[in-house]
Amino acid sequence: MTDAPILTVTNLSVAYEDMRTSHTIIDGVSFTLRKGEILGIVGESGSGKSMTCRALIRLLPSSRLKVTGGSVQLEGGGDVLALTPREMTGVRGRRIGMIFQNPASHLDPVMSIGRQIAESIRHHRGIGRAEAWARMLDILRQVGIPDPESRANAYTHEFSGGMRQRAMIAVALACDPDILIADEPTTALDVTVQAQILRLLQQLRDERGLSIIFITHDLGVVYQLCDTVAVMYAGRVCEYGPKDEVIHRPRHHYTAGLIACQPSSEGGTGPVHTIPGQPPNPADMPAGCRFHPRCEAANALCAKLQPSLDEAEPSHACACHHPVGMRTEAKT
Amino acid sequence: MSDPVLLDVRNLSVEFSMARSRMGLGPPRSLSAVSDVSMRVAAGETVGLVGESGSGKSTFGRAILRLGEVTAGEVFLDGQDMARARREDLARLRRETAMIFQDPYGSLNPRLTVRQAIGEVLYVHGKVGPGAAEARIAELLDLVGLDPALMDRRPGDLSGGQCQRVGIARALAIEPRLIVADECVAALDVSIQGQIINLLMELGQRMHLGMIFIAHDLAMVRRLCDRIAVMYLGRIVEEGPTEEVFKDPRHPYTRSLIEAIPEIDPARGLPSAPLPGEPPSPVDLPQGCAFHPRCPLARPECCAAVPPLVGPRAHRAACILAPGGRLNEAGGNLSETLSATPHERTMTC
Numbered sequence: 001m002t003d004a005p006i007l008t009v010t011n012l013s014v015a016y017e018d019m020r021t022s023h024t025i026i027d028g029v030s031f032t033l034r035k036g037e038i039l040g041i042v043g044e045s046g047s048g049k050s051m052t053c054r055a056l057i058r059l060l061p062s063s064r065l066k067v068t069g070g071s072v073q074l075e076g077g078g079d080v081l082a083l084t085p086r087e088m089t090g091v092r093g094r095r096i097g098m099i100f101q102n103p104a105s106h107l108d109p110v111m112s113i114g115r116q117i118a119e120s121i122r123h124h125r126g127i128g129r130a131e132a133w134a135r136m137l138d139i140l141r142q143v144g145i146p147d148p149e150s151r152a153n154a155y156t157h158e159f160s161g162g163m164r165q166r167a168m169i170a171v172a173l174a175c176d177p178d179i180l181i182a183d184e185p186t187t188a189l190d191v192t193v194q195a196q197i198l199r200l201l202q203q204l205r206d207e208r209g210l211s212i213i214f215i216t217h218d219l220g221v222v223y224q225l226c227d228t229v230a231v232m233y234a235g236r237v238c239e240y241g242p243k244d245e246v247i248h249r250p251r252h253h254y255t256a257g258l259i260a261c262q263p264s265s266e267g268g269t270g271p272v273h274t275i276p277g278q279p280p281n282p283a284d285m286p287a288g289c290r291f292h293p294r295c296e297a298a299n300a301l302c303a304k305l306q307p308s309l310d311e312a313e314p315s316h317a318c319a320c321h322h323p324v325g326m327r328t329e330a331k332t
Numbered sequence: 333m334s335d336p337v338l339l340d341v342r343n344l345s346v347e348f349s350m351a352r353s354r355m356g357l358g359p360p361r362s363l364s365a366v367s368d369v370s371m372r373v374a375a376g377e378t379v380g381l382v383g384e385s386g387s388g389k390s391t392f393g394r395a396i397l398r399l400g401e402v403t404a405g406e407v408f409l410d411g412q413d414m415a416r417a418r419r420e421d422l423a424r425l426r427r428e429t430a431m432i433f434q435d436p437y438g439s440l441n442p443r444l445t446v447r448q449a450i451g452e453v454l455y456v457h458g459k460v461g462p463g464a465a466e467a468r469i470a471e472l473l474d475l476v477g478l479d480p481a482l483m484d485r486r487p488g489d490l491s492g493g494q495c496q497r498v499g500i501a502r503a504l505a506i507e508p509r510l511i512v513a514d515e516c517v518a519a520l521d522v523s524i525q526g527q528i529i530n531l532l533m534e535l536g537q538r539m540h541l542g543m544i545f546i547a548h549d550l551a552m553v554r555r556l557c558d559r560i561a562v563m564y565l566g567r568i569v570e571e572g573p574t575e576e577v578f579k580d581p582r583h584p585y586t587r588s589l590i591e592a593i594p595e596i597d598p599a600r601g602l603p604s605a606p607l608p609g610e611p612p613s614p615v616d617l618p619q620g621c622a623f624h625p626r627c628p629l630a631r632p633e634c635c636a637a638v639p640p641l642v643g644p645r646a647h648r649a650a651c652i653l654a655p656g657g658r659l660n661e662a663g664g665n666l667s668e669t670l671s672a673t674p675h676e677r678t679m680t681c
Contacts, residue, residue: 044521160610161385190384190548195592195606202602217522220594224602247596261526262596263551271533272555274526278491 005075006178006211007033007056012070014048014055016062016282023283025065026052027235030309033179038205038212040226040243042219042258044279048235049215053181056080057096058088075178094124097172101184103164107156113167114140114152117174124175136174143170144200162193169200173210180204183215198225219262223247231255234280234290237309241316251318253295289321297322335374338542339396339510344369344405344415346388346395350615363615365391367566368405371544375509378536378543380557380574382550382589386611388566389546393512396544397429398422409510427457430503434515436495440487446473446498447483453505472501476531493524500531510542517552529556550593554578559646562586565614565622567638570654572647582649585623621651629653 014026026048033039043049054060056072058080072080080091092098100106108116114136121132133152140148143166151163159167165185172180182201186194202225204210214226222229222243229246231239231254239252250256260273277294280286286293292302301321309319346366352358366388373379383389394400396407398414407415414425433439440449450469454460460468470480476497487495496516503511513532517525533556536543547553553560554574561571562583570583581587588607591600609626612618618625620635627634633652641648642656652658 044523162610190610191550191592191594192384192588192607193610194594195603196608198594198602199606218594219522220596223596224594258522259596261522263549263555271530272526274530275523278493278524279521 004035005032005073006035007075008071008073009052009056010071010073012052012055012072013068014051014060014065015068016065018064021283023285024068025235025282026055028070029232029235029237030070031230031237031240033211033213035178035211036205036209037228038201038214038226040222040229041213041215041232042217042222042229043232044217046234046279046282047232049232050183052232053098053183053213053215057092057098057181059092059098093120093172093177094175095177096179096181097175097177098181098183099165099168099172099185101187103161103168104156107164107168107171109156112153112155113159113170114148117152117167117171120171120174136170139170139173140167142204143167143173144196145170161189162196165189165197166200169197169204173204176208177210179211179213181213181215184217185214186221187216187218194221201225219247219258231258234285235282236290236319237317238291238320239318240309241318245313245316249316251312251316251323252291252320253297253322253324254291256324289319297324335376337372338375338377338410339371339373339544340406340408340411341369341371341396342406342408344392344395344407345403346391346401347403348401361615364617365566365614366395369563369566369568371561371568371571373510373542373544375542376536376540377559378533378545378557380553380560381544381546381563382548382553382560383563384548384589384611386565386614387563388614389563390514392563393431393514393544393546397431397512398425399431427506428508429510429512430506430508432496432499432503432511432513432516434518436492436499436519437487439499440495442487445484445486446478446490449487449498450501450505453502457506459506468505472505475504475535476501477527491524492520493527496520496528497531500528500535504535504539508541510544511536512544512546514546515548516545518547518549525552532556550578550590551595562589565611565617567622567650568641569623569651570647570649571641572643576647580647582643582647582654583623583651584627584629584653586649588628633659 010030012026012029013024015022015024029052041049055067067081074080074095077091077095117139118132118136121135137148137152140152145151145163145166156164186197189197201212205212216222226243229243230237233254239246239255246255247259250259257275263272275294280290288304289302289307292298307319307321309317311317312323344366345368347362347364350361350363352360369392381389391400395402402415405415406413409425417425447469450472451465454465454468469483473480478494478497517528520528529552545553545557557574560574560577561568564585570577570586577586578590581590591603592606607626620637621639624630624634639650639652639657641650643649643654644656653660
């Protein structure tokens with residue numbers, strides 16, 4: 001991992017607008033991704049973690065969702081949000097690849113796996129058939145698909161869940177992107193297969209210097225895989241910093257609560273820790289800090305004023321008026 | 333456990349017949365989803381059933397409540413076999429057992445209000461007289477921690493956690509003695525999962541319920557369950573008291589499963605050698621121990637026969653290397669056996 005940022009997202013905001021209403025889904029999200037870094041974006045469903053990543057490659061799922069502000073600086077590529085659609089095709093796939101939770105719905109069911117990958121290589125690189133096919137076999141081998149020569153001719157439905165996810169990673173890596181966005185790629189997989197895929201992503205980072213944005217709801221996965229963590233709640237980043245800092249010394253009460261919710265490896269008895277209440281509805285966000293109705297440390301200030309994301313200590317930022325003060329060391 | 337045995341499942345098997353191959357000319361085929369599974373649940377006890385997708389855990393849960401077919405075996409509820417029960421006996425099974433499903437939205441009728449959804453159960457089972465339903469519904473909602481003001485809402489107006497609580501209230505409405513909870517927190521967010529788990533723990537204790545908790549999340553199971561059974565491709569490969577199984581897993585599959593749980597633990601990163609491959613298709617099961625193609629400890633003897641579930645006391649495993657297994661009658665733990673009998677990975681079967 002080097003210090004040069006490869007992707008800098010500043011104050012990215014996304015709103016849902018229709019004829020009558022308009023509400024903010026993503027509110028001023030900022031983070032940086034360095035070369036060879038794995039950034040984990042954690043949050044519950046509806047926290048805006050997937051939407052953030054779709055916004056930064058301009059693949060928002062509905063025309064009613066619009067980027068309303070901010071910038072996405074790609075190293076050597078300018079502001080992604082200002083590119084023309086034509087320039088954008090040079091960024092997607094070639095600079096930034098993306099993989100999803102459900103590979104079956106993102107792979108073509110009527111085209112063999114090998115052809116899908118070779119096609120994308122030819123499209124982006126403009127090289128010949130034979131050369132693209134050879135490169136494709138090479139990529140299948142790298143993502144751990146056994147016997148690529150014969151598996152390349154197989155179709156999506158002939159692959160198991162884990163193999164499909166590997167095939168999808170192969171499609172994303174076909175044009176040698178610098179950044180891979182992985183949107184919950186292991187959520188639908190069994191734990192033993194999840195471990196294989198996480199291991200593969202780690203190897204790709206180590207061998208190719210790939211930078212990865214890993215979206216997940218599982219803090220355990222973040223802890224095992226990522227270097228940096230951004231915790232999102234209700235469309236905002238509430239805590240951002242190096243993994244060890246954030247997980248062992250959480251500053252935001254939401255992060256601390258999420259960590260306490262994890263059923264621990266040591267077993268333990270008695271009730272599980274919970275965060276009371278539920279995440280807010282985007283159409284009806286609470287004023288001030290969006291977590292305050294569920295927060296035990298909230299007071300009148302929290303209900304009025306939105307806390308800004310400030311660095312509590314170097315490189316560890318937290319958006320809270322009353323950060324968790326006590327340095328609680330993690331149990332070992 | 334001194335409590336009387338509530339449910340006693342003996343050698344339960346479930347098979348599904350499949351279309352013949354070769355355009356209907358091939359031999360008849362069947363898929364063996366559950367084979368030869370036995371399990372006992374006492375009143376007040378929570379048994380965890382874990383396994384990966386396709387391991388047959390849900391099929392087992394449905395079969396014991398007769399929501400699915402039973403091919404062979406017995407299911408005794410209070411000493412009466414329910415596997416082939418009809419009419420009155422089946423009605424008794426329905427009155428005393430309940431299931432909580434995975435998808436909180438999918439298991440509720442979207443057009444019924446919470447009041448109607450719970451009331452329906454009360455009327456069908458004749459639990460309340462006319463006029464008493466309202467009070468009982470409010471009582472049930474209170475029991476599962478829902479505001480009775482939500483009574484006239486429909487599932488679409490409720491969050492996933494609230495719907496799951498309605499599902500639990502419906503299950504409790506019949507005053508069951510046994511509940512099968514099938515992945516009932518898998519679809520919920522982490523902060524909400526804990527709320528549901530706590531509710532189940534509290535209700536189980538207060539109402540002295542027998543519970544089978546089907547899940548793939550081992551950490552949750554560890555918190556909630558007294559005993560645990562691990563399934564792989566339709567068979568139980570290990571069972572025992574929860575803490576014993578977690579501290580001293582005896583089947584190599586259980587061991588890999590526990591190692592693969594992503595956890596916040598500085599001492600444990602990603603497993604350096606994760607279990608290779610994926611479970612094979614249940615249509616074409618491997619010979620002998622079904623786990624041997626993925627097993628890091630496999631040896632030629634593993635292909636010979638399906639290993640029986642053996643072991644001292646209540647903690648048993650289906651592996652020839654486990655204590656009491658064919659190659660480990662002395663009862664040493666797995667690593668001792670391994671150092672004593674070096675093996676070559678030359679499998680020919």
